[in-house]
Amino acid sequence: MHALFDLAALGIGPATLLMFGLMVVLLLTGMPLAFVTLLVALVFALGFFGPMSITVITSRIYTFVNSFVFVSVPMFVLMAAMLDRSGVARDLFDALKLIGGRIRGGVAVQTIFVSVILAAMSGIIGGEIVLLGLIALPQMLRQGYDRNLAIGVVCAGGSLGAMIPPSIVLIMYGLTANVSIGDLFTASFLPGLLLASLYVGYVLIRSYFSEGVAPPPTKEKIPAAEKLRLLKGLILPLLVVTFVLGSIYAGIASVTEASAVGVAGVALSAMVRGEFSWRFLRDSAMQTLSTCGMIVWIGIGATALVGVYNLMGGINFVAGLITGVSDNPIVIVLLMMAILFVLGAFLDWVGIALLTMPIFVPIVKSLGLDPIWFGVLFCMNMQMSFLSPPFGPAAFYLKSVAPPEISLGDIFRALLPFIGLQAFALAMMLCFPQIAVY
Amino acid sequence: MSRPQTPEAQHELAAELPTHETRETPIPEAGLLGRWIDRLGHLFAVGIVAAALFLLMEVFLRYALNAPTIWAHETATFLCGLAFLYGGLFCVSRDRHIRVVMLYDALPARGRKALDLFISLASMIASGFFAYAAWLMLTKAVWSPAGDLRLERSGSAWNPPLPAYLKIFLFVLMLVMCAQFAVILARQLRKPGKDS
Amino acid sequence: QEYSFRFQSSDPAGNPNFIFQQGWTETVTEMTGGKVSIELLPVGSIVDYKETPDAIAAGIIDGHITDTSYFAGRDPAFGLIANPVGAWSDPAQMIDFVENGGGKELMNELINPYGLEFIGVSTPGLEAFVSKVPLEGVADLQGVKVRSPEGLIANVFAAAGANPVNLPASEVYTSLDKGVIDAADYSVFSVNQDTGMNEIAKHPVYPGFHSLPLVEVSMNKAKWDALPAEIQDQLKASVKAFQQTQVTTLKERDLEAVGKAEAEGITIHNWSDEERAKFRAIAQEQWAGVAEGSPMAQKVYDTLTAYLKDKGLLQ
Numbered sequence: 001m002h003a004l005f006d007l008a009a010l011g012i013g014p015a016t017l018l019m020f021g022l023m024v025v026l027l028l029t030g031m032p033l034a035f036v037t038l039l040v041a042l043v044f045a046l047g048f049f050g051p052m053s054i055t056v057i058t059s060r061i062y063t064f065v066n067s068f069v070f071v072s073v074p075m076f077v078l079m080a081a082m083l084d085r086s087g088v089a090r091d092l093f094d095a096l097k098l099i100g101g102r103i104r105g106g107v108a109v110q111t112i113f114v115s116v117i118l119a120a121m122s123g124i125i126g127g128e129i130v131l132l133g134l135i136a137l138p139q140m141l142r143q144g145y146d147r148n149l150a151i152g153v154v155c156a157g158g159s160l161g162a163m164i165p166p167s168i169v170l171i172m173y174g175l176t177a178n179v180s181i182g183d184l185f186t187a188s189f190l191p192g193l194l195l196a197s198l199y200v201g202y203v204l205i206r207s208y209f210s211e212g213v214a215p216p217p218t219k220e221k222i223p224a225a226e227k228l229r230l231l232k233g234l235i236l237p238l239l240v241v242t243f244v245l246g247s248i249y250a251g252i253a254s255v256t257e258a259s260a261v262g263v264a265g266v267a268l269s270a271m272v273r274g275e276f277s278w279r280f281l282r283d284s285a286m287q288t289l290s291t292c293g294m295i296v297w298i299g300i301g302a303t304a305l306v307g308v309y310n311l312m313g314g315i316n317f318v319a320g321l322i323t324g325v326s327d328n329p330i331v332i333v334l335l336m337m338a339i340l341f342v343l344g345a346f347l348d349w350v351g352i353a354l355l356t357m358p359i360f361v362p363i364v365k366s367l368g369l370d371p372i373w374f375g376v377l378f379c380m381n382m383q384m385s386f387l388s389p390p391f392g393p394a395a396f397y398l399k400s401v402a403p404p405e406i407s408l409g410d411i412f413r414a415l416l417p418f419i420g421l422q423a424f425a426l427a428m429m430l431c432f433p434q435i436a437v438y
Numbered sequence: 439m440s441r442p443q444t445p446e447a448q449h450e451l452a453a454e455l456p457t458h459e460t461r462e463t464p465i466p467e468a469g470l471l472g473r474w475i476d477r478l479g480h481l482f483a484v485g486i487v488a489a490a491l492f493l494l495m496e497v498f499l500r501y502a503l504n505a506p507t508i509w510a511h512e513t514a515t516f517l518c519g520l521a522f523l524y525g526g527l528f529c530v531s532r533d534r535h536i537r538v539v540m541l542y543d544a545l546p547a548r549g550r551k552a553l554d555l556f557i558s559l560a561s562m563i564a565s566g567f568f569a570y571a572a573w574l575m576l577t578k579a580v581w582s583p584a585g586d587l588r589l590e591r592s593g594s595a596w597n598p599p600l601p602a603y604l605k606i607f608l609f610v611l612m613l614v615m616c617a618q619f620a621v622i623l624a625r626q627l628r629k630p631g632k633d634s
Numbered sequence: 635q636e637y638s639f640r641f642q643s644s645d646p647a648g649n650p651n652f653i654f655q656q657g658w659t660e661t662v663t664e665m666t667g668g669k670v671s672i673e674l675l676p677v678g679s680i681v682d683y684k685e686t687p688d689a690i691a692a693g694i695i696d697g698h699i700t701d702t703s704y705f706a707g708r709d710p711a712f713g714l715i716a717n718p719v720g721a722w723s724d725p726a727q728m729i730d731f732v733e734n735g736g737g738k739e740l741m742n743e744l745i746n747p748y749g750l751e752f753i754g755v756s757t758p759g760l761e762a763f764v765s766k767v768p769l770e771g772v773a774d775l776q777g778v779k780v781r782s783p784e785g786l787i788a789n790v791f792a793a794a795g796a797n798p799v800n801l802p803a804s805e806v807y808t809s810l811d812k813g814v815i816d817a818a819d820y821s822v823f824s825v826n827q828d829t830g831m832n833e834i835a836k837h838p839v840y841p842g843f844h845s846l847p848l849v850e851v852s853m854n855k856a857k858w859d860a861l862p863a864e865i866q867d868q869l870k871a872s873v874k875a876f877q878q879t880q881v882t883t884l885k886e887r888d889l890e891a892v893g894k895a896e897a898e899g900i901t902i903h904n905w906s907d908e909e910r911a912k913f914r915a916i917a918q919e920q921w922a923g924v925a926e927g928s929p930m931a932q933k934v935y936d937t938l939t940a941y942l943k944d945k946g947l948l949q
């Protein structure tokens with residue numbers, strides 16, 4: 001193959017820097033994100049290998065959209081679009097306010113609970129963030145929550161899906177490292193809850209100690225009849241959750257199929273409430289098409305870039321970064337964490353997994369460290385990569401459904417404290433492996 | 439968007455209320471092509487709903503009747519795959535793709551126009567290259583090495599030619615996307631000092 | 635002159651098969667006296683495992699080590715030669731068919747037009763069958779929901795009375811754990827044991843009765859043709875060495891894992907020869923159906939059945 005212009009002469013190290021630099025510059029021009037990564041992939045494919053290598057990009061696009069596990073994304077988005085058009089979400093949050101309204105930040109805390117439940121329903125992140133972004137974000141803003149706190153709760157909560165089983169991140173790690181997926185699920189559960197409780201703690205502290213972060217607790221007495229009417233708002237959402245979780249845990253449906261059960265549950269709820277119509281369905285489906293177009297094409301760009309980077313020798317480059325640095329296992333693990341964090345800023349998790357796992361897992365095993373523990377650390381890092389700028393998928397997913405006045409900059413700023421909390425949880429996991437492997 | 443407070447009123451209005459999605463239309467620069475892309479979107483949206491129904495049917499047949507099908511999962515994956523790809527084109531016509539506009543918004547109209555032209559041109563060229571690569575892929579999925587027409591199949595027990603269909607669709611989609619960027623570029627060139 | 639090639643595997647990085655394949659790349663360097671170096675990439679690094687032939691033909695990667703049945707969608711012959719369900723009860727039989735029974739000629743006839751050259755064969759061995767329900771024979775398969783990947787295998791399970799469910803590898807664990815499916819065609823015993831499959835499905839059938847995959851090592855034909863004959867021979871010999879290591883070591887590991895599994899209270903089922911023969915008979919009826927799919931598939935069928943009859947493995 002002959003390159004059009006010889007980028008290969010640069011060597012992989014400088015080429016990596018150039019690649020990330022070009023990504024940032026193109027991002028700043030206002031070019032749509034999906035096309036930024038696609039264009040960078042194209043430039044480097046042409047520059048390193050010539051026109052024939054562009055088929056790597058189209059081949060990866062084909063594989064990406066032709067994947068069964070991704071079917072759950074449009075299902076979650078369709079659920080969200082229907083909930084957005086029905087009164088279910090509003091009634092749910094009014095009922096939640098009745099229960100949690102007596103403490104400051106109560107509804108935000110409940111949103112984190114909801115996101116833990118959603119995490120138990122799905123294996124990949126994306127759908128839940130869209131769902132929370134369409135449902136919980138406007139409701140929290142309506143009730144007077146601080147915008148940054150509400151955004152952070154939605155993105156960080158929505159990313160819990162990777163830590164709380166089932167999780168495709170952990171399954172992919174298990175298959176790569178050849179370790180028990182069941183053990184990984186067991187090990188990640190507590191750290192997942194730890195993360196959720198850190199979020200809860202943060203929300204409560206902010207609500208109580210900062211003015212105007214959360215609406216003041218409700219003081220007035222609500223008549224019993226009104227309470228009963230409000231609590232009715234819980235019934236339909238609880239039924240839908242029971243259907244979906246029930247179908248997964250009773251072995252009726254696979255995780256991906258269960259997302260379609262959720263769609264049916266929400267559609268039925270809308271019918272019960274008399275809100276369902278053809279137009280309701282059509283509008284919801286059209287919104288799903290548009291939202292999926294946005295979020296899937298971000299993934300398309302990311303997968304294209306990773307294929308080209310691997311072809312350029314990315315794996316060798318990452319391997320070169322850690323070989324011979326130190327004999328101290330702690331230093332090596334910390335270095336791995338640092339590499340995962342930096343890569344997490346620019347690539348999506350599948351790409352990071354493809355690049356680093358072949359290198360990291362054998363090293364971890366040869367150092368005598370527990371690969372299950374490392375799997376949980378890896379997963380924690382991926383949680384951070386969902387949120388970290390400039391390439392933070394969770395922020396992009398939220399942006400795809402957030403009110404237009406909320407910019408990406410606003411979202412990333414709101415996420416910083418939550419990234420800090422994730423880093424804290426990661427540090428805890430490093431210091432106290434017992435949290436995962438007891 | 440402000441919504442009525444009482445649940446009753448909300449019920450009444452839920453059907454009437456034009457949601458932000460139905461109000462949304464292709465950007466003027468997308469031209470006639472953009473309007474067609476928008477209209478055709480309904481077909482792919484129906485595909486998503488159909489995928490949900492097939493999955494539900496599969497769950498029912500397998501769990502209740504112990505009679506799983508060999509086609510439901512592959513069909514659902516295919517329909518969603520089509521919708522994913524088309525959704526990207528759909529968002530181009532509506533200018534709904536996510537972008538970082540910090541610097542863009544700070545620029546004067548002339549600077550923004552220059553960036554618009556650059557973005558459309560670069561995206562058009564990139565889509566053109568991808569259409570070419572998708573064509574290379576298509577030839578392998580549609581013709582056997584000996585040159586006879588032979589659609590690539592999935593190799594499953596059902597063995598449908600869906601892989602070939604999806605690869606053909608990817609080629610057509612990249613071509614149309616290239617054309618859509620060309621239309622947008624042409625209109626941006628004609629429209630002096632546009633305010634975004 | 636020195637040569638460096640880049641191969642993509644169909645296995646993930648930490649999988650034992652991948653580690654054997656990495657061992658092969660070292661053998662290649664040794665056997666060729668450092669003239670050939672091969673970089674092996676794990677599954678999905680450059681392109682998906684189903685798309686490697688196109689990437690090799692285009693010169694993007696140079697070769698692959700992969701289960702041939704992944705290409706059954708291009709020509710049913712790939713599915714039939716890679717996994718004629720029920721044909722083999724030992725890796726040695728399949729390897730002999732490929733090396734001495736006309737298999738490698740068929741492989742080249744199949745993949746040469748795609749721009750690939752077949753170098754040699756290996757296999758992880760006879761797969762173990764993952765099951766939550768006790769299975770002692772074909773009759774027990776009735777109504778069992780079994781995950782089966784692409785290829786002939788699903789048709790055979792259906793003909794045997796089971797209900798094949800099409801699921802990707804990433805959904806097998808949770809679906810089996812929760813009982814969406816009762817059984818799965820997955821991997822060899824030791825790998826199933828490592829990934830925790832036997833822990834959630836405590837009635838594995840070992841040795842399996844269903845699958846013994848043909849793993850091909852092949853590369854870009856033009857690049858192969860450009861190699862000196864001496865290096866070509868060294869490469870072929872290196873694959874033979876890799877095959878021997880993989881087959882014997884995995885068998886040892888399987889036996890070791892069987893011991894571990896039994897200690898954990900997992901019940902291992904072994905089918906009687908009669909039951910295995912019954913399943914094979916059902917499978918053979920399906921071969922004929924696949925053979926009708928393409929002229930190459932018919933040719934594979936004819937060569938295969940002739941070989942089996944010649945060896946007394948088929949009446």
Ligand code: NA
Nearest residue numbers: 119122161166
């Ligand atoms: Na999850």
Ligand code: NA
Nearest residue numbers: 344385388391
């Ligand atoms: Na990131």
